[in-house]
Amino acid sequence: MSDHPEVQRQVESGIDHALAEDADYCDVRFYSKDKSEFLLLYDGNLEANDTGTESGLGVRVLWGGAWGFAASSDLGSIEETFRRAVRNAKTASTLVRIPLDMGTQSPQKGSYESPMKVSPFEVSLKDKLDFLQRIDRELEEDWIQRRMLRAGFQERRVRFWNSEGSRIDKHLCNVFGAMMIMGMDEDGRMQRRSHSLFTTGDGTRGWELMIRPELFSSHTERIKTELSQLLKADELEYGKRSVILLPGQGHLQVHETIGHPLELDRILGYELSYAGGSFVDLGSFGELRYGSEKLNASSYGGVANSPGSFGFDDEGTPEKNYLLIDKGILVNALTSRAMVREANERAGRKVFEGSGGVARASSFYRAPIDRMTNINVEPGDDGSLRDIVEATEDGVILDNPTSWSIGSNREHFHFGCEIAWEIKNGKRTRILKNPTYQGHTLEFYNSLSAVGGRSTWRVEQVNNCGKGEPNQTMEIGHGVPVMRFDDVVTGERG
Amino acid sequence: MLDQKTRELLKKVRDEAAEKGVSASFTIHREKSHLMRIGNSSVSLNTSEELTRLDLRVVDGRREGTHTHLVELDDPDTAREALDVAVKKAAMAAEKSYQPLSETVEDDMDESPQFDSALANLDPAEKAEAYAEIFSRTGDRYNYSGSWSSGVTEIYMVSTANEREAYHVGTDQLFSVVLKDPDGSWELRDDQTGWRFDQFSVDDTVRRLTSLLPVFRNNRGFRVDEGEYTVVLGSGALSEIVSFAVFTGMNGRMWEENQGWTSDRKPGERIVGDNLTVIDDPGNENTFRFGFDLAGKTRKSFPLIEKGVFKNLMYDISSAARFGKEPTGHHTRSPSMVIGTGDGPGDPLQAVADEPRVLWIPALHYMNMPSISRGIFTGSSRFNALLVENGEIVSPIFSTRITDSFQNVLNNVRTLSSTEVSENGSSTYARRAPVAMAVPSYAVIEGVKITDCAESF
Ligand SMILES: [Zn+2]
Numbered sequence: 001m002s003d004h005p006e007v008q009r010q011v012e013s014g015i016d017h018a019l020a021e022d023a024d025y026c027d028v029r030f031y032s033k034d035k036s037e038f039l040l041l042y043d044g045n046l047e048a049n050d051t052g053t054e055s056g057l058g059v060r061v062l063w064g065g066a067w068g069f070a071a072s073s074d075l076g077s078i079e080e081t082f083r084r085a086v087r088n089a090k091t092a093s094t095l096v097r098i099p100l101d102m103g104t105q106s107p108q109k110g111s112y113e114s115p116m117k118v119s120p121f122e123v124s125l126k127d128k129l130d131f132l133q134r135i136d137r138e139l140e141e142d143w144i145q146r147r148m149l150r151a152g153f154q155e156r157r158v159r160f161w162n163s164e165g166s167r168i169d170k171h172l173c174n175v176f177g178a179m180m181i182m183g184m185d186e187d188g189r190m191q192r193r194s195h196s197l198f199t200t201g202d203g204t205r206g207w208e209l210m211i212r213p214e215l216f217s218s219h220t221e222r223i224k225t226e227l228s229q230l231l232k233a234d235e236l237e238y239g240k241r242s243v244i245l246l247p248g249q250g251h252l253q254v255h256e257t258i259g260h261p262l263e264l265d266r267i268l269g270y271e272l273s274y275a276g277g278s279f280v281d282l283g284s285f286g287e288l289r290y291g292s293e294k295l296n297a298s299s300y301g302g303v304a305n306s307p308g309s310f311g312f313d314d315e316g317t318p319e320k321n322y323l324l325i326d327k328g329i330l331v332n333a334l335t336s337r338a339m340v341r342e343a344n345e346r347a348g349r350k351v352f353e354g355s356g357g358v359a360r361a362s363s364f365y366r367a368p369i370d371r372m373t374n375i376n377v378e379p380g381d382d383g384s385l386r387d388i389v390e391a392t393e394d395g396v397i398l399d400n401p402t403s404w405s406i407g408s409n410r411e412h413f414h415f416g417c418e419i420a421w422e423i424k425n426g427k428r429t430r431i432l433k434n435p436t437y438q439g440h441t442l443e444f445y446n447s448l449s450a451v452g453g454r455s456t457w458r459v460e461q462v463n464n465c466g467k468g469e470p471n472q473t474m475e476i477g478h479g480v481p482v483m484r485f486d487d488v489v490t491g492e493r494g
Numbered sequence: 495m496l497d498q499k500t501r502e503l504l505k506k507v508r509d510e511a512a513e514k515g516v517s518a519s520f521t522i523h524r525e526k527s528h529l530m531r532i533g534n535s536s537v538s539l540n541t542s543e544e545l546t547r548l549d550l551r552v553v554d555g556r557r558e559g560t561h562t563h564l565v566e567l568d569d570p571d572t573a574r575e576a577l578d579v580a581v582k583k584a585a586m587a588a589e590k591s592y593q594p595l596s597e598t599v600e601d602d603m604d605e606s607p608q609f610d611s612a613l614a615n616l617d618p619a620e621k622a623e624a625y626a627e628i629f630s631r632t633g634d635r636y637n638y639s640g641s642w643s644s645g646v647t648e649i650y651m652v653s654t655a656n657e658r659e660a661y662h663v664g665t666d667q668l669f670s671v672v673l674k675d676p677d678g679s680w681e682l683r684d685d686q687t688g689w690r691f692d693q694f695s696v697d698d699t700v701r702r703l704t705s706l707l708p709v710f711r712n713n714r715g716f717r718v719d720e721g722e723y724t725v726v727l728g729s730g731a732l733s734e735i736v737s738f739a740v741f742t743g744m745n746g747r748m749w750e751e752n753q754g755w756t757s758d759r760k761p762g763e764r765i766v767g768d769n770l771t772v773i774d775d776p777g778n779e780n781t782f783r784f785g786f787d788l789a790g791k792t793r794k795s796f797p798l799i800e801k802g803v804f805k806n807l808m809y810d811i812s813s814a815a816r817f818g819k820e821p822t823g824h825h826t827r828s829p830s831m832v833i834g835t836g837d838g839p840g841d842p843l844q845a846v847a848d849e850p851r852v853l854w855i856p857a858l859h860y861m862n863m864p865s866i867s868r869g870i871f872t873g874s875s876r877f878n879a880l881l882v883e884n885g886e887i888v889s890p891i892f893s894t895r896i897t898d899s900f901q902n903v904l905n906n907v908r909t910l911s912s913t914e915v916s917e918n919g920s921s922t923y924a925r926r927a928p929v930a931m932a933v934p935s936y937a938v939i940e941g942v943k944i945t946d947c948a949e950s951f
Pocket of ligand 1: 255260464465466
């Protein structure tokens with residue numbers, strides 16, 4: 001590490017210290033630079049022009065089957081940070097019923113760079129604002145009451161070491177963008193339409209991602225037309241019908257009811273006091289019919305251009321591409337090293353082959369936990385959105401969440417969406433406002449009756465997934481096609 | 495703790511900025527945080543962080559820029575560099591259509607209204623010992639999880655607007671334990687909150703958990719049919735609903751922009767039942783008390799809803815500037831919301847002794863709002879939820895969803911407890927920000943809409 005030789009030296013001696021203190025395992029992440037920027041144009045006014053920089057070191061020590069963690073932004077106190085982490089682990093080990101065990105993994109030497117041409121931090125504020133203001137002007141109309149344009153950028157340089165001799169360098173970049181407009185409907189209530197920057201899964205994810213018109217800026221006219229229709233729309237009436245989820249909504253459905261319930265730390269009960277548990281148990285793998293035969297869900301999925309692609313996780317495991325749900329049957333989970341060992345031991349059989357490489361931390365001062373990567377639904381063979389609509393008797397197409405509320409074990413859910421298009425006998429009829437739908441996870445995925453082809457599939461970016469204590473916000477990707485589910489409860493009873 | 499040297503350093507950089515005619519505010523947020531996490535009856539994480547953040551905001555005519563640097567602040571050059579970033583950002587920013595306001599420390603302040611050195615210096619081993627005692631006294635056959643967060647938050651603020659300085663230091667803690675039956679699928683939870691270590695009691699948690707255990711061990715879960723019910727909302731559920739209602743209904747920006755559920759109403763009009771009063775009261779001991787906000791404004795008792803009447807709107811520094819209003823002290827992460835108590839008996843079972851069937855929902859999980867404009871919220875029961883008939887607990891209930899409106903629920907409060915409790919609403923996303931709400935220990939509400947129920951807890 002040419003630019004921080006002193007950090008390198010102290011980290012190596014810190015790991016030696018931890019091992020000399022009989023630690024089972026130790027890992028360290030040094031963020032030499034963690035930069036973030038957030039811009040918000042609100043009705044044309046630059047209401048947020050924020051940047052942040054963080055740098056520091058986080059040390060995690062497993063001692064006597066328990067984790068101790070310590071972090072500091074003070075590079076003058078690296079030695080003390082190691083000592084504190086060891087001390088914390090020793091204290092933790094006084095109350096251990098099920099010791100955690102990382103197993104062994106061969107040392108990893110490697111690096112990962114988010115594919116990027118132009119760092120968003122090399123683009124001047126003026127150029128960024130020019131770009132956003134141009135879109136803002138396109139959104140401006142007398143009848144539009146609110147306009148919001150958001151842009152968020154992250155760039156991180158992280159070095160990872162562990163006591164097995166792994167050393168990994170990561171240079172991660174994320175670009176997020178969203179636009180939203182609001183207007184008053186005939187009942188005097190605010191309606192909204194939005195669009196978020198997505199990826200095709202390929203290409204690069206620097207500033208150049210944001211300025212690709214087909215991914216972001218060219219959607220202004222569409223959302224304006226849709227909002228104008230919403231303002232005159234009827235309300236979605238309560239009833240059971242098919243719902244066709246566009247990726248703008250489908251990705252959140254997948255996130256909440258496939259991603260979260262399949263995090264192994266949740267399944268094993270490590271999130272019970274905060275995020276919740278899971279209706280899935282260790283007996284479910286290889287057995288549980290999670291959805292219809294049309295459902296194939298994967299982790300990572302070989303997606304190059306996504307916030308959920310990061311090369312190596314935060315305990316030195318290379319990212320892996322694997323199926324979670326195979327033709328409707330649950331086959332795997334989102335796994336990390338200690339969780340896999342504990343699960344296999346508890347089940348008394350080898351439920352999981354090895355770590356799925358999903359342990360991630362949101363910053364240097366947080367410890368890694370099981371996180372979604374890219375949680376995808378594979379494209380199906382039911383053609384285009386138009387093909388699916390033509391094959392639908394009675395349903396609604398739904399897009400973009402306004403609200404999401406999920407049961408604590410992810411067994412049931414309720415979503416509100418921005419817009420619905422009614423379908424009767426294979427034809428789009430009216431636009432409907434205030435759509436909501438609710439269901440029970442297994443019943444819902446078992447009613448999956450159509451999965452769109454590759455042309456309907458895209459990667460939606462999530463930058464606000466909250467989990468863990470102390471709390472962490474994580475960036476995730478979801479490659480999803482258009483999906484149709486039947487007999488879903490939609491709307492609210494009068 | 496923030497030493498005099500750091501204060502002097504920041505004041506020096508502030509003075510330099512003022513001399514150059516720069517309008518800037520400097521806020522240090524320092525936390526000493528500890529968290530012990532429990533999973534599968536073991537400590538799953540024992541973590542401590544000591545972090546200092548310097549927040550800078552520069553107003554340059556109608557332009558502004560903010561920059562946050564997570565840093566050890568031992569050198570004036572570090573503060574100068576961060577200021578320089580914010581100055582350049584403001585210079586390059588787009589002009590606003592209105593004049594932004596600058597942070598101004600209104601009164602010199604050096605406050606520590608809730609600081610407990612025992613909590614600040616708590617040995618993590620004491621937390622592990624307390625959990626071990628709870629496990630053995632409540633029953634080793636159960637599987638326990640939980641977390642215990644404690645720490646010190648310091649905020650120090652100066653700005654170029656004047657020479658004044660404001661300093662706050664306080665401690666806070668949030669303890670939780672979840673008990674899971676190894677054979678069944680039910681869980682029980684207990685929480686404790688406060689700013690002093692001696693507010694925590696192993697006995698209280700053991701007593702509350704053991705009193706509920708027989709109900710869950712001896713009865714199957716009850717699946718609630720959709721429909722309208724009389725519901726006893728516990729302090730957790732009540733604080734969640736009222737804080738969502740206040741932050742979408744009494745938020746100045748949302749009201750001015752017709753986004754909130756009160757946008758078609760005006761201050762002075764009755765908007766909810768006349769037994770509901772909500773005040774932001776930074777003097778209330780059951781909240782985490784902050785004497786100033788992050789714009790430097792001195793925080794005072796501020797009525798939001800008085801006997802059902804819409805009293806005031808909250809304006810932070812940016813919405814005040816945008817709409818030409820005075821900031822109201824709400825540029826804060828730590829409001830002190832207080833829901834007025836009623837005359838209900840201490841025991842909610844007594845309050846519903848004559849009701850044939852009541853749902854007792856202590857807390858709501860994952861609340862959200864499908865329509866802010868119409869005041870519609872949804873969330874589901876989690877932990878310790880019970881079916882009560884004629885004042886007797888009958889059985890636990892499965893995960894049950896409420897989807898209703900503030901207008902309906904807050905207009906139909908029949909009874910409010912006469913006992914006030916503290917409900918901790920802190921999160922630890924990014925930085926330590928203690929929040930607690932003072933609320934009646936329960937509310938009995940009629941005609942609450944239940945829209946779904948699972949077959950499990
Ligand atoms: Zn999430």
